Amino acid sequence: MSTTDADGTSLPDYVAGFADQPTEVAVEDLATTGAIPEWLEGDLLRNGPAMWRVGGRRLNHWFDGMAMLHRFSIHAGKVSYANRFLRSKDYQAAKNGSIEFAEFATDPCRSLFKRMTANFSPVYSSNANVNITKVADDFVAMTETPIQIAFNPETLDTLGVVEYEDSLTPGITTAHPHYDVTTHELINYMLKMGRNSTYTVFGIPRGSKHRQAIGTADTPRPSYMHSFALTENYIVLMEFPFVVNPLSMLLSGRPFIENYRWKPELGTTFTLFDRADGSTTRLHTDEPWFAFHHVNAYEESGQLILDVSVYADAEIVSDLFLNSLLGPVPDSSDYRPPQLPPFSLRRFTLDLQANTVQSHQLCEQPLELPRINYGSHNARAYRFAYGISVDPTEPAAFLDRLAKIDVESGESIVWYEPNTYPGEPVFVSRPGASDEDDGVVLSVVLDAAAGSSFLLVLDARDLSEIARATVPQAVPFGFHGQFIRSD
Numbered sequence: 001m002s003t004t005d006a007d008g009t010s011l012p013d014y015v016a017g018f019a020d021q022p023t024e025v026a027v028e029d030l031a032t033t034g035a036i037p038e039w040l041e042g043d044l045l046r047n048g049p050a051m052w053r054v055g056g057r058r059l060n061h062w063f064d065g066m067a068m069l070h071r072f073s074i075h076a077g078k079v080s081y082a083n084r085f086l087r088s089k090d091y092q093a094a095k096n097g098s099i100e101f102a103e104f105a106t107d108p109c110r111s112l113f114k115r116m117t118a119n120f121s122p123v124y125s126s127n128a129n130v131n132i133t134k135v136a137d138d139f140v141a142m143t144e145t146p147i148q149i150a151f152n153p154e155t156l157d158t159l160g161v162v163e164y165e166d167s168l169t170p171g172i173t174t175a176h177p178h179y180d181v182t183t184h185e186l187i188n189y190m191l192k193m194g195r196n197s198t199y200t201v202f203g204i205p206r207g208s209k210h211r212q213a214i215g216t217a218d219t220p221r222p223s224y225m226h227s228f229a230l231t232e233n234y235i236v237l238m239e240f241p242f243v244v245n246p247l248s249m250l251l252s253g254r255p256f257i258e259n260y261r262w263k264p265e266l267g268t269t270f271t272l273f274d275r276a277d278g279s280t281t282r283l284h285t286d287e288p289w290f291a292f293h294h295v296n297a298y299e300e301s302g303q304l305i306l307d308v309s310v311y312a313d314a315e316i317v318s319d320l321f322l323n324s325l326l327g328p329v330p331d332s333s334d335y336r337p338p339q340l341p342p343f344s345l346r347r348f349t350l351d352l353q354a355n356t357v358q359s360h361q362l363c364e365q366p367l368e369l370p371r372i373n374y375g376s377h378n379a380r381a382y383r384f385a386y387g388i389s390v391d392p393t394e395p396a397a398f399l400d401r402l403a404k405i406d407v408e409s410g411e412s413i414v415w416y417e418p419n420t421y422p423g424e425p426v427f428v429s430r431p432g433a434s435d436e437d438d439g440v441v442l443s444v445v446l447d448a449a450a451g452s453s454f455l456l457v458l459d460a461r462d463l464s465e466i467a468r469a470t471v472p473q474a475v476p477f478g479f480h481g482q483f484i485r486s487d
């Protein structure tokens with residue numbers, strides 16, 4: 001289905017998910033069909049961009065938009081919704097019509113001198129639009145810069161930059177920290193770029209803001225890694241051959257991601273950090289892969305199993321520029337019709353004795369923004385993954401369905417409704433459940449025809465609809481969120 005813009009140009013209908021949403025609301029008791037399960041009590045907190053137009057200019061990329069927090073509160077079978085922009089410095093400037101900080105793929109218009117000054121003393125973006133986590137007692141909005149922003153989960157008010165109580169050198173990181181449910185550590189990595197670039201993996205003990213280095217690994221060509229894998233004994237960085245020359249980056253004057261280059265001849269390297277002593281092991285495959293998201297990982301019989309939503313190359317990063325996603329712009333000479341590249345759920349088996357890497361595709365149905373029953377199965381053998389997907393038999397302009405994949409059998413179940421576009425499905429287990437998939441998945445879905453969004457509640461066993469609660473406006477396409485159970 002398509003829609004038509006003011007100039008009469010035909011555009012795909014999912015463009016509604018990339019429209020700025022300037023309206024901040026707090027709506028009680030959303031119109032609901034079906035019956036919300038009695039046991040489902042808590043808040044779905046989500047993060048994502050919601051403003052891409054700044055001072056008459058459009059930001060370049062989906063990932064550049066100004067962060068908005070969303071809260072769906074579910075209590076006694078009723079759902080309320082609220083949204084607030086994160087009051088970052090980036091947002092404050094944007095609201096005044098000015099791009100003052102370097103985003104993922106958009107840079108401020110600076111003089112060469114200011115650019116040089118900024119590059120040697122980086123001013124990181126605080127537009128934390130990717131994910132939400134908890135550090136000590138703070139709810140925190142995260143992106144891939146070291147600046148994280150605390151917010152009030154009830155009012156969604158911005159509280160300020162999280163101050164860590166350590167001396168770790170700030171650097172590029174991920175918005176996908178792992179939480180070890182056994183040790184209660186929050187784990188992530190940080191990249192220090194320079195003549196000698198270094199990955200440092202670190203843990204944050206429960207209740208603490210002190211990041212403790214676990215191990216370090218040098219790299220001549222840092223890889224763009226949006227997430228990583230955690231097992232019982234290892235932290236694994238899957239270094240894709242989408243790499244940057246840090247010294248060139250300092251001088252290039254180009255936006256962050258445009259400094260990365262696809263170099264398939266490098267293959268893919270797995271850097272394993274032993275969590276006990278920080279020692280590192282590297283395994284390699286000549287096959288070049290790219291991914292944003294690890295699904296799950298675990299150890300089995302001396303092997304590491306890593307399930308990853310992979311692409312054959314890094315072209316997807318270019319495909320998520322708004323010029324590609326939203327069709328032609330008047331002065332664009334490099335326009336291509338939007339079509340997502342193929343992606344798939346792939347299992348990598350790392351044999352630590354034989355020092356080999358083997359891989360195979362787990363399922364025909366593709367999977368992105370993957371989630372699992374994290375609380376009981378992260379870093380353990382598991383069976384079910386949930387995500388957003390496409391029809392594997394048709395070229396896809398955008399992700400338009402939800403999928404559940406049985407990673408043992410390769411079978412899948414799909415939820416699909418024409419002209420709707422679901423976001424990341426968050427699994428919530430039923431209290432007392434013993435089956436891995438006994439619970440619900442929650443997804444915020446854009447109804448393109450209605451110009452509004454709804455919270456969809458599906459039975460995680462078969463993706464049948466249990467309920468939906470409609471928001472009186474559109475929720476722009478976001479990234480990640482967490483369900484916080486009521487005490």
Ligand SMILES: [Fe+2]
Nearest residue numbers: 226292479480
């Ligand atoms: Fe992500």
